[in-house]
Amino acid sequence: MNGALFLDVGQAQCPKKGERVCGDAFRSRKLPAENRVISVLADGLGSGLKANVLATMTATMGLKFVSADAQILPAAEIMMEALPVCRVRKISYATFTIIDCRMESRTRVIELDNPPFILIRKGEPVDVPHRELVSPKHRDRVLRVSEFEMQPEDRIVAFTDGISQAGLGTDRHHLGWKRAGVAEFLCRRIAAAPTVSAQHLAEQLLREALSQEADGCAGDDMTATVLYFRQPRRLLVLSGPPYDQARDTEYARLIDEFPGRRVICGGTTANIVARILHREIETVIDSGSRTLPAFSRMPGTDLVTEGILTLTRTAQLLEGDLQPGERNAATSLVELFRESDLIEFVVGTRINEAHQDPTLPVDLEIRRNIIRRIAAALRDRLFKEVSVRFI
Amino acid sequence: MKKYIVCICSGTTCFVMGSAELQTLADHLPPELKDRVEIRFSHCLGLCNDRNFSRAPFVTIEGEPMGGATIPAIIERLGKLVSGNA
Numbered sequence: 308m309n310g311a312l313f314l315d316v317g318q319a320q321c322p323k324k325g326e327r328v329c330g331d332a333f334r335s336r337k338l339p340a341e342n343r344v345i346s347v348l349a350d351g352l353g354s355g356l357k358a359n360v361l362a363t364m365t366a367t368m369g370l371k372f373v374s375a376d377a378q379i380l381p382a383a384e385i386m387m388e389a390l391p392v393c394r395v396r397k398i399s400y401a402t403f404t405i406i407d408c409r410m411e412s413r414t415r416v417i418e419l420d421n422p423p424f425i426l427i428r429k430g431e432p433v434d435v436p437h438r439e440l441v442s443p444k445h446r447d448r449v450l451r452v453s454e455f456e457m458q459p460e461d462r463i464v465a466f467t468d469g470i471s472q473a474g475l476g477t478d479r480h481h482l483g484w485k486r487a488g489v490a491e492f493l494c495r496r497i498a499a500a501p502t503v504s505a506q507h508l509a510e511q512l513l514r515e516a517l518s519q520e521a522d523g524c525a526g527d528d529m530t531a532t533v534l535y536f537r538q539p540r541r542l543l544v545l546s547g548p549p550y551d552q553a554r555d556t557e558y559a560r561l562i563d564e565f566p567g568r569r570v571i572c573g574g575t576t577a578n579i580v581a582r583i584l585h586r587e588i589e590t591v592i593d594s595g596s597r598t599l600p601a602f603s604r605m606p607g608t609d610l611v612t613e614g615i616l617t618l619t620r621t622a623q624l625l626e627g628d629l630q631p632g633e634r635n636a637a638t639s640l641v642e643l644f645r646e647s648d649l650i651e652f653v654v655g656t657r658i659n660e661a662h663q664d665p666t667l668p669v670d671l672e673i674r675r676n677i678i679r680r681i682a683a684a685l686r687d688r689l690f691k692e693v694s695v696r697f698i
Numbered sequence: 699m700k701k702y703i704v705c706i707c708s709g710t711t712c713f714v715m716g717s718a719e720l721q722t723l724a725d726h727l728p729p730e731l732k733d734r735v736e737i738r739f740s741h742c743l744g745l746c747n748d749r750n751f752s753r754a755p756f757v758t759i760e761g762e763p764m765g766g767a768t769i770p771a772i773i774e775r776l777g778k779l780v781s782g783n784a
C-alpha cells in the first residue's frame with residue numbers, strides 16, 4: 308500500500324546552443340481522485356520554435372490520451388498521424404516518454420524513441436522488463452511499454468537524447484555521454500545525498516550533461532526529468548497574528564508541535580512566537596535588498612521572513628512571473644516549498660492597522676488573498692498538497 | 699572605544715516607509731562616526747502599531763526608539779551621542 312507516499316516531480320531544461328526556446332516539452336498532471344500522476348516528456352525533431360510546438364503538441368496529446376485511459380497503440384497511432392512527417396527520415400516529428408504513475412498500484416512507462424528511462428532503486432539502476440508494440444501502420448516505430456510497482460525511495464529518471472548524447476565527438480566521449488554515463492552520475496549523486504529532491508537532481512543532471520560538452524553549451528535540446536517516490540515531507544507556514552489574541556499561545560505552540568519544517572512569515576507573527584516560546588530572533592546580515600526585507604533565524608524554525616512583501620514576491624516567483632535572482636527571503640521560501648510535499652498554512656487574520664495607513668507609498672495586499680494565490684500555484688504548478696486554515 | 703548600536707526595523711510598514719533606504723546607512727556615515735557605530739537589523743521592532751510613537755520607519759539608537767527615521771536624523775543623533783552632547 309503506497310497511499311501515504313508522495314510523488315515529487317522535477318525537471319530542468321536547456322535549449323540547443325543558439326536557440327531561444329527548447330524543442331523538448333514536459334507536461335505533468337495530477338489526478339487526485341485516482342491518486343495518479345501522469346507525466347509526458349516529448350522531444351520535437353529538430354530544434355527551436357517548430358520543435359517546441361511539435362513537442363508541446365505531443366506532450367499535450369499524450370497527457371490527454373493517458374488520462375482518459377485510451378488504449379496506447381491506437382493513441383500512439385493518432386499522435387504519429389497528427390504530426391507532420393519528416394521528408395528525409397519519413398518518421399513523424401516527435402518522440403516521447405509517458406510515465407503513468409498510479410500511487411496505489413502499478414506504474415506504466417510508455418516510450419517511443421526517447422532514450423530508455425532509468426529506474427534507480429536502493430541507489431542502483433534496475434533493469435525493468437518491457438514489451439514492444441508495433442503499429443502495422445508505422446512498422447519502423449517501436450513502442451516500449453514497461454510496468455512495475457514503485458517502491459518507497461524509487462526514482463524514475465527520463466531525459467531526451469540531448470542529455471545522453473552530450474559531448475558527442477569530443478575526445479572524452481566520441482559517442483556521447485550515453486545512458487550508462489547518466490546512470491553512473493545519478494548513482495553517485497544519490498549516494499552523496501540520498502534524499503535529494505527531484506528538482507535538485509534534475510538540475511544537477513542537466514548541469515553535468517552541459518559539462519560534458521566541449522564548449523559547455525548544449526549540442527541539442529536537453530531536458531532532464533525526475534520522479535521521486537518518497538515519504539511526504541511536511542512544511543508548516545505560520546503567517547499573521549490570530550484574529551483573537553487569546554489564541555496566540557495555541558498558535559505559537561504549533562511551531563513546536565509540528566512534525567516537519569516550520570516557517571514564519573511576518574514580523575508580528577515572529578514576535579508572538581518568540582514571546583510565547585521564549586526564543587531569540589536573529590536577522591541575517593546582508594540577506595535584504597532595496598526591494599525585499601532581510602530574513603531571520605529563530606531556534607526551532609527553518610526560516611523567518613517579513614510578511615506581505617515577501618509573500619507577494621513568493622507568489623510572483625511561483626506563478627512564473629519573475630525569475631529567481633540572488634538568494635533572498637522569497638527565493639529561500641520557494642526553495643523550502645519545492646523541497647516539501649504537504650504544505651500547511653495557518654493564517655492569522657488580524658488586520659495590522661499600520662498597513663491601513665493611507666500614506667503608505669504602496670498598496671499592501673490582504674494576507675489571505677496572497678496566501679490563496681500561493682496555495683493555488685503550489686497545487687497547480689508544483690503539484691503539492693496544500694491546506695490553508697485561518698485562525 | 700564604545701560603539702553605539704543602531705537597530706533598523708525591517709518589518710513591512712517600516713520597510714515600505716523608508717527603512718529600505720536606511721539599510722545603506724553605513725555608506726553615509728561621516729568618517730568620525732564610521733568606527734563608532736554598529737548597525738543591526740530587526741525583523742520587526744513592533745513599534746508601528748503603538749500610537750505613543752510617531753511614524754514608521756523606526757530605528758532604535760542605543761535602545762531609544764526614533765520614529766520617522768531618516769539617514770540625516772540618525773547621523774545627527776549619533777553625532778550628539780559621540781560628542782557627548784546628547
